[in-house]
Structure formats: C-alpha cells, structure tokens
Amino acid sequence: MQSLDRYKETPSQTAGPYVHIGLTPNFCDIGGVYETDLGAAMVNDKTKGERITVKSRVIDGSGTALRDALVEIWQADADGLYNSPSEMRGSADPNFTGWGRCPADMDTGEFVFETIKPGRVPFRDGRPQAPHISFWIVARGINLGLHTRMYFGDEEKANAEDPILQRIEHKVRVPTLIAKREGNVYTFDIHLQGEKETVFFDI
Template sequence: MVQPLGYLKESPSQTAGPYVHIGLTPNFCGIEGVFEKDLGAGPLYNEKTKGERITVRGFVIDGGGNTLKDALVEIWQADADGLYNSPSETRGSADPNFLGWGRCPGDMATGEFVFETIKPGPVPFAGGKLMAPHITFWVVARGINIGLQTRMYFPEEEAANAADPVLARIEHKNRIPTLIAKKEGSTYTFDIRLQGEGETVFFDI
C-alpha cells in the first residue's frame, strides 16, 4: 500500500565535522583494513598513461588567512585527449590507464594537499565550443555545509583561457586570476581561498 510521504521533513544540513576523514580516508586516519588504500589516493596515472605528468599542490585558506588543517579535496578531470573516464562519456574511449579522479586530505600539520596527475586536454562546453584545459575541485571541511566546487586553469593556456566559455561568464573579470594556478616546472600551485581578499570563484553546480 502506498504511504503518504508529506509528513517526512528534510533533514537539516550539517557541516562535515571531524568524521569526514574517517569515512572517506580511513587509512589516513590510522584505520586500516577497510580498503587496501584510501580511494583516490596516490597518482592518478600509471606507467602506461598518456600525457604530461604534473603535480598540483595547494592549501585551503579561510577568511582570516589561516590554512585549514582538516580540509579534504577531490579532483575530477579529463585525460590528455579531453575524454572523461565515465560511463556517460560518448565521444570516445578515455585512457584506461588514467583514473581521472582523486581524493586528498590536507596534511594535518601543514594543511597542504597534493595530487600527482596529468595535464588534461580541452573538453567541449554546451554547443560544442571548447573549454580550456582545467581540473575541477571539490572541497569539504569543518564549517562547510555544502561541498564547494571550483576549477583550476593553467597559466600557459592564455589563448584558451581567454576563449573559455565558463571564464567568460564570470562578471567580475578581476576575479578570474583566482582560478589560474601558478606554475614552476611541472608543479602547479593552486590555493583555494574561502573568503576575504582573493576569494576563489566557486560554482553552483
């Protein structure tokens, strides 16, 4: 018999609290035996993966300029040919040797997150126009009710960034640099500022 559901109320949202690491990165917390290694940990590639190997590192910084020590960051990106490792990818077969997704808790002493990945290729926007190469970030931490979504773009892709349809939609152009990483060799530094001066642009996805 079908039951009316109008009496069920939405549960209130809560911050991630101190348990997000226990649930998502148990090995990091010293809880072994759940997974051989934490999901999303380690390089996103192996020796057969196509593409340029890069390192992405940074900090999550609050409105007071303090580094969060308990943030957890995930990334999602295309492979070197701009294809996603996803069942919904219909443009071709993504590189089977590239994971395309990673998860990293910030170092509990410094707060730094680090990903070993490859530089992604451009992917199409609605209507087929290409977006500049980018990596999507998702951030959660104590005090954040809903995970924050943002993107990291590459500083050497000046022409592609200038033509990117998503960056073009940002009203205040002086905030676009908050989405552009800094490069030194094969390492890209991308700090995520939650509030205040230099606040990172976040997307409502």
C-alpha cells in the same frame, strides 16, 4: 497514494571529525578497510599525457590554511575524455582514473595530487573549454561541499576563449581560478573569504 511531504529533507551538517575516518581511513591509521585510500593514486606508469603535480591549500578568511579539509578533484584525460559511463565521445585512457581524493596535511594544510594535464573538453554548445580540473572541498564549518575549477596559467589563449571564464562578470576575480606553474608543479590556493576569495560554482 502517499503524500509527497511525508519524508522531510535531512538537515545538512558540517563535515566534522568523521569525514577523514569515513573517506580516508588509512590516512587516519585505520587499516583493513582499503588497501590504499580511494582516490590516492590517479596515474600509473602507462598513463598517457604530461605528468604534473598540483599543490593546493584551502585558506580561511584570516589567511590560515585549514588543516582538516579534504579535497576531491576530477578531470578529463590527456585527450579530453572523461573516465565515466556517460562519456559518449570515445574511450578514456584506462590507465587514468580521472578522479582523486586527498586530505590536507595536518601540519601544513597542503594537498598534493600527482596527475596529468587534461585535454580540452567541449562546452554544451560545442565550444572548447580550456584545460581545467574541477575541485570539491569539504571541511569543518562548510555545510555543503564547495565546487570550483583550476585553470592553467600557461594556457592563456585557451583561457581567453573558455566559455565559463567568459561568463564571470567581475573579470578581476578570474585570476582566483588560475594556477601558477613552476616546472611541472601547479600551485592553486583556494580562498574561502576575503579579498582573494575564489570563485565558487553553484552545481
């Protein structure tokens, strides 16, 4: 019988200069891999729901937006269903991917996702969660991808009932998860350190 400690875990490394080459080759002017970078488009002209734009930056402890970060998001569709084989509550919108990937703009550090406002999904105990989008962040200097959520500033009642937001002990930090709305644009800056440090989740 083979011993369980024969193979050791590979040490984690920061997301270096190759993360964009591997995940967003067209962004790096490398053609012929994918017609378009995976995750670049989440919606089409048949997607159900309210169209929104999410703009975000990843900001370091000095207040500087990282220009070499990469963000992935995933969310439910307008009816609160995930585009996933594990979704057992019904069929998600086939015209909505539910997942997006975007590299930071190399000048401004901004991410832009064209998506739809998600519906509410149940927590493990059945209570409805507020509409939210999950974020995964990688960048140079981050050993393991960071996980957080974006909630919607115009969903005050749903946010007050959300079982995840209710579990955050220091309520002064809840606003770090709330995006501000202007027109159909939600702005959500992710702070890695400092006074406005975003709440991250151990997933």
